[in-house]
Amino acid sequence: MGTMALQTKKRSGINWYKMRMHGAALLFVLPALINFAVFRYYPMIWAFRASLWDYSLLGGFRKFVGFDNYVRALTEDKFFWHSLRVTAVFAIGYVPLVVVLALLLAVFASQPYRGMGLIRGFIFVPVVTSYIVVSIVWGMVLNKDVGLLNGFLSTIGLPRMEYLTSIRNALPTLIGISVWKDVGYSMIILVAGLRGIPEDYYDAAHLDGANAWRRFIDVTVPMLRRHLMFVTVISTLFAFQVFVPIYQLTHGGPARATNVAVYYIYQRAFKFGEMGYASALSVILLVILMVVSLGQMRLMRGDDV
Amino acid sequence: MAPKTAYRRHQPFAILGILLMLFSVVAPVAAQGNRNPSRIAIANQSGLVNANQERVTLTFLKINDPLEAQAFEEIVAAFQQSEGGKWAYVDVQYDTRPYSELFTSIETAVATGAPVDIIQADGPDVQHFAWNNVLMDLTDYFTPEELALWDEGSIMEGSFNGRFFGPPEAQSCQLLWYNQEMVDAAGLDLGTEGLTYGENGTGLPVWQKLTVDENGDGNPEVYGFQNAGPTWYDYLNAIPARTNGVPGDPTFQGVSEDGLTFTGYFDTDEAIEAYAFDQALIRDYKVRSSQPPDNALFSGFSAMNVSQDMILGTLHDQFPDFQMGAMNPPYWQTPMCHTGSWHYGIASNTEHFDEALAFIKFAASDEGASIMWKYKNQMPANVNVFNSLEEFQTEPRSLIKDFFDEYGQPRIMSPAYTEYNALFSEFYGALVAGGDPEQLAHDYADLMDQAAEKYRE
Numbered sequence: 001m002g003t004m005a006l007q008t009k010k011r012s013g014i015n016w017y018k019m020r021m022h023g024a025a026l027l028f029v030l031p032a033l034i035n036f037a038v039f040r041y042y043p044m045i046w047a048f049r050a051s052l053w054d055y056s057l058l059g060g061f062r063k064f065v066g067f068d069n070y071v072r073a074l075t076e077d078k079f080f081w082h083s084l085r086v087t088a089v090f091a092i093g094y095v096p097l098v099v100v101l102a103l104l105l106a107v108f109a110s111q112p113y114r115g116m117g118l119i120r121g122f123i124f125v126p127v128v129t130s131y132i133v134v135s136i137v138w139g140m141v142l143n144k145d146v147g148l149l150n151g152f153l154s155t156i157g158l159p160r161m162e163y164l165t166s167i168r169n170a171l172p173t174l175i176g177i178s179v180w181k182d183v184g185y186s187m188i189i190l191v192a193g194l195r196g197i198p199e200d201y202y203d204a205a206h207l208d209g210a211n212a213w214r215r216f217i218d219v220t221v222p223m224l225r226r227h228l229m230f231v232t233v234i235s236t237l238f239a240f241q242v243f244v245p246i247y248q249l250t251h252g253g254p255a256r257a258t259n260v261a262v263y264y265i266y267q268r269a270f271k272f273g274e275m276g277y278a279s280a281l282s283v284i285l286l287v288i289l290m291v292v293s294l295g296q297m298r299l300m301r302g303d304d305v
Numbered sequence: 306m307a308p309k310t311a312y313r314r315h316q317p318f319a320i321l322g323i324l325l326m327l328f329s330v331v332a333p334v335a336a337q338g339n340r341n342p343s344r345i346a347i348a349n350q351s352g353l354v355n356a357n358q359e360r361v362t363l364t365f366l367k368i369n370d371p372l373e374a375q376a377f378e379e380i381v382a383a384f385q386q387s388e389g390g391k392w393a394y395v396d397v398q399y400d401t402r403p404y405s406e407l408f409t410s411i412e413t414a415v416a417t418g419a420p421v422d423i424i425q426a427d428g429p430d431v432q433h434f435a436w437n438n439v440l441m442d443l444t445d446y447f448t449p450e451e452l453a454l455w456d457e458g459s460i461m462e463g464s465f466n467g468r469f470f471g472p473p474e475a476q477s478c479q480l481l482w483y484n485q486e487m488v489d490a491a492g493l494d495l496g497t498e499g500l501t502y503g504e505n506g507t508g509l510p511v512w513q514k515l516t517v518d519e520n521g522d523g524n525p526e527v528y529g530f531q532n533a534g535p536t537w538y539d540y541l542n543a544i545p546a547r548t549n550g551v552p553g554d555p556t557f558q559g560v561s562e563d564g565l566t567f568t569g570y571f572d573t574d575e576a577i578e579a580y581a582f583d584q585a586l587i588r589d590y591k592v593r594s595s596q597p598p599d600n601a602l603f604s605g606f607s608a609m610n611v612s613q614d615m616i617l618g619t620l621h622d623q624f625p626d627f628q629m630g631a632m633n634p635p636y637w638q639t640p641m642c643h644t645g646s647w648h649y650g651i652a653s654n655t656e657h658f659d660e661a662l663a664f665i666k667f668a669a670s671d672e673g674a675s676i677m678w679k680y681k682n683q684m685p686a687n688v689n690v691f692n693s694l695e696e697f698q699t700e701p702r703s704l705i706k707d708f709f710d711e712y713g714q715p716r717i718m719s720p721a722y723t724e725y726n727a728l729f730s731e732f733y734g735a736l737v738a739g740g741d742p743e744q745l746a747h748d749y750a751d752l753m754d755q756a757a758e759k760y761r762e
Contacts, residue, residue, distance in 0.1 A: 057416035058437035144596045145524065146606065160524045165595045167738050251536075253731055254738030270409045271727040272756055273437075 044286075047279040055276030057269075069280035080281060082256060083264035084288075086171065090260055091239035093175040098235045099228065101179065102186030107220070109187065110194045120191065124184035131181065135248035138177050139164070164249050167257045174245050174258055181245075182238055186231040193227030194220070229300040233293050240289050261285050358394040361660050366414055367425035368647070369401040372618065376680035377668075383676065384667045392667075395660045397423075405536075408723060415439050415652060422655040423665060426471065428462035428645030428715065429722040432564070435465035436720040436760060440650040444469045446662055455669065459686040462645045462715050471650035472669035473686035474677060477613045478642040478709035479541065480701065481635060485628035487527065487608040491515050497704055499633035499640050502545055502582055508635045512592040515608035529592040531607035532583075537733030539716060539726050540643055541611055545583055547714070549575040549637035557639060564719030565760055567753035572746035579637060581742040588739060595737045603627055611635070614705050618682035631701035633708055644713040646683065684709070721757035728753050 051070070054063040073080050109120045126134060141148045142163040150160040163173040197220065205215045221228070243262045246252060252259035252267065259267075265285070269278035367373070377399070385393045400421070402410045408430065414421045426434055434440045447469055452460055459473035481499070488495060491514045500508035512529030519526055533541035543559065550556025555570040570576075586593040594607065602610040603624045610616070611634050620629055634642060649665035651658065667673050674687035678694065684705065685691045697706045719725060732749040736742060 056437075057412045058439055060416075143598065145528075145594050146596075146598050150524075154522075154524075159522065162595070165734075165738055167735075167740075251730065251734065253734035255735035255740050256731070257738075267727065270412065272724050273412075273759075 047282055050276050051280035051283050053276045055279070056273040057275055058273060061276075065276070069277045070284065072277065073281055073284055079256070079259070080261075080264060083259050083261045086257070086259055087240055087242075087261040090171060090175060090178075090242060091236060093172065094178055094239045094242075095232060095235045097175070097179045098183050098186050098238075099232055101183050102190055102231060103224075103228070105183065105187045106190035106194055107216070110191055120188070123187055126181045127184040129181075131244040132248060134181055135177070135245045138245070139249050142173065165254055167255050170250055170254060170257045174242075174250065177245050177249075178238075178242060182235070186235060189231050189234075190224060190227055193224045197223045225300065229297060232300065233296050236292060236296060237289060240285065240292070360394050360396065361657050362396045362398055363422040363657055363661055363664060364400060364420055365397055365423040365425070366400045366402070366407075366411055366421045366652075367423075368407050369403050370681075372681045373677070374399070374401070376677045379676045379680075380668050380673050383672060384664055387667055387672075392660065392663055395657075395664065397664065411439065415654065418654055420654075420656070421652045422657050422661045424650045424652050425474070426648050426650050428459075428473070428648060429717070429719075429726070431463055431470050431648050431650065432465045432718065432720045433723045434650065435468070435470045438653050440470045441653050441655070441658070442468050442470060443651065443662070447472070447666075451666070454671070454688060455686050456688060456691070458644050458713060458715055459648075461718075463648045465720070471648040472665060474647040474649060474669065475674075475681070475683040476644060476686040476691075476709070477615075477646045477684060478644055478705050478713050479544075479611050479613050479634050480631045480642075480705050480708065481609055481611050481633065482602060482616055482701075483609040483630045483632070484602060484605070485630045487515055487605075488630060491608075495630070495632055497632045497700075500635040502548070502579065502635055502637045504582070506635075506637075509586075509590065509592070512586070512609065513590065516592045518591070523591055525591060525594075527605060528594045528597070528601075528607040530586065530609050531593055531597050531601050532611040533597075537730045537737070539729040542583070542733050543716070543729060544611075544634070544641055544643055545637065546571075546576040546579040548639050548641045549579045551639050557641075558717075560717040560719050560725075564717065565721065565754075565757040567725070567757070568747075568750040570750070571753060572743075572750040575637070577743050577746045580736055580746055584736050584739070584742055587737055600624075602629070613683070614702060615681070615683050617701070621682070629701075631704055633704065640708070640712045641714050642708055642712055643716050644709065645715050646686070719757065720760045721753070724756035725753050728756060 050061075052064060052066055053061045054065050055061050105123055109116055109123065140146075142150075144150060144160060144162050144165060147163075149163075154160055161169065163169050201219050201223070202215055205219050210218060241262055242260055243266065246258050246260055246263045247266070250258040252263045261281070262285070265278045265281045268274045268281065365377075377397070381397045385395065400410075400414075407425070407427075411421075411424055411426070411434070413419075424434070424440065426440070431440065435442075452469070455473050456476055459476060460469070463469060463471045463473060483495070493511060493514065495511070500506065500511055502508055508530070515527070515529035516525050517527035518524065532545070547557055547559050550558070550573070556573045556575040558570055560567055560570050583593075587595050594601070598604060598606055600619065600623075601607040602612075602616070603619070616629075620627055633640060649668055651661045651665065655661050668677070669687065671687060671689045674685045674690040677683075678685050678690055684697075684702075685694070691697065691706075694702075696702045716722070717725065728749055732745055735745055
């Protein structure tokens, strides 16, 4: 009896302690959970619901249409498919550039020289600058007639170019602006990764006769696998969600050359009053992003070195 | 025991941390109400308010315009003192947005049930908002005598299906303004009659003569002509095509009578001819820029510029020494300027209808319109004010008055105007970038038809 009573008391005490600890932990994460629930998951659920309706901001939920919006998007809407193609081209141009440039910049900015902190900060400044402000400034710099860049080209005897008003050049120009804006973020992630690589590995490789290039390929890159995976996935998500520079600089034009998926969704929702249909497009884009991200993670998954 | 003790020791910090986090979540939300930087509360300036009268603050969702803001400050003060101080308990606060965001903001505000009382709607958008029940039907609240205060075109733009939805703030019409020094230097004697479009028209030789390309690289330092841009709204850029018709024909109308069919109106042979020539002015003749900066005329970027009369306000305020001339705008067959401007509307979810109605009536009245004119210098829609202004008896404003009277036409009348205008901007951007004018015109007319389809229901 005495033993049983002791065990019961002990079990009861441990449970009470665990419950309080879990309760405290829950309270700590509660604000973040509420934030996620209210501002992330609730809108997602709500958007899915809206996607099943003929819904507009002004007209409200007019008619339940089931999956008609999805059928329309996937079988009839050539402009949605076009916007997906533009988005894919944007991502194909943007992601490798960001990852490679970020890696090179990270290696460079990790060198133990004086002033490297300043250089890292310099590269990171565009990340913390408002995208709208950045876009406005780039718009002025890239103006065909009075832009700084063409002024410079003209001064050195080169012809002026059309950047944002040219069907051929507009998308590459936006990729360039986006890479410039975002590369600092990826660089900082990779710098953190580089600092986690033990010096011993480099010393061992050096003793084995590996030159700088071999050390980079055989030590640095494999050791950064997880960081590179993160940077690749995040960059892909950024690429698929690009909106601000298109909204500010090209409005999806000229001739839909920069009409990426998110901008197209915005147009359908706010310019054409088709919020239900735009919600369906958003859900499709979400599924595409999840598939792409999972595919990337599977491809890049490997044993730790 | 040890963990329990440690837990108790840290418990106050944990509670403090939780409280801090909760506060950090709640505080910004609580502070949001009065900290929106785009909202400017206008204090009651009359001092006539009855101590027992509950104050009412009207929220006015409008365009961001500094000159207009000054005008409204004075209009609100005058409103509060009007009718013996009857409305002294009413304040007005503004929720201001850039032009490109205003339409979306109005939609969002209405959809979310935001406490908006008064909406500033561009003339052609009134129909769209009326169709969607964003604006209240004010037909029964305006007498014929009150309606006679405003220009007929403004009444038409503020109406939908024979119902009246809001009085006008102002009117508009365009002229071709030019840099007098450049014109003199080119030895041109222009007069006031409008130039004509087309390869054999009178405009092209003038614009070629005024275009300056010093190094001959095909990128002029001065462009001879400019008709808005680089945002390609229909307000200015739809005019050339419409002038290639005659009153009553599809090209001139731009859209069917019911405002829902664009094929056969937007893409007639005459309209396509005009689009192609617009494109050629930019890409072939290089007398017009595809990316003009703000104030292209005053900065010397272009020698001639199609613009509404507000350019005179900019001239007086910012470039008083600039020598500017004016003539009627260019055209193909029938001269035309696009009329219409902002209207005051009452949001359907207002809780202060009486006050909102009184305010918009006052703002559009002789007194309110006079104040607006004083600051904004835009052509009044109020007939009494318009007729009383001496500026409109002499050039260049007399030119715009005469042209408005004789050739002013509203932008296309359609409940799908908003969709049309978005598609028009896309169409014109593609045109400027070198797309095939005929193909583009047909494709976009079809898209406009599709966008308007829902209004047939």
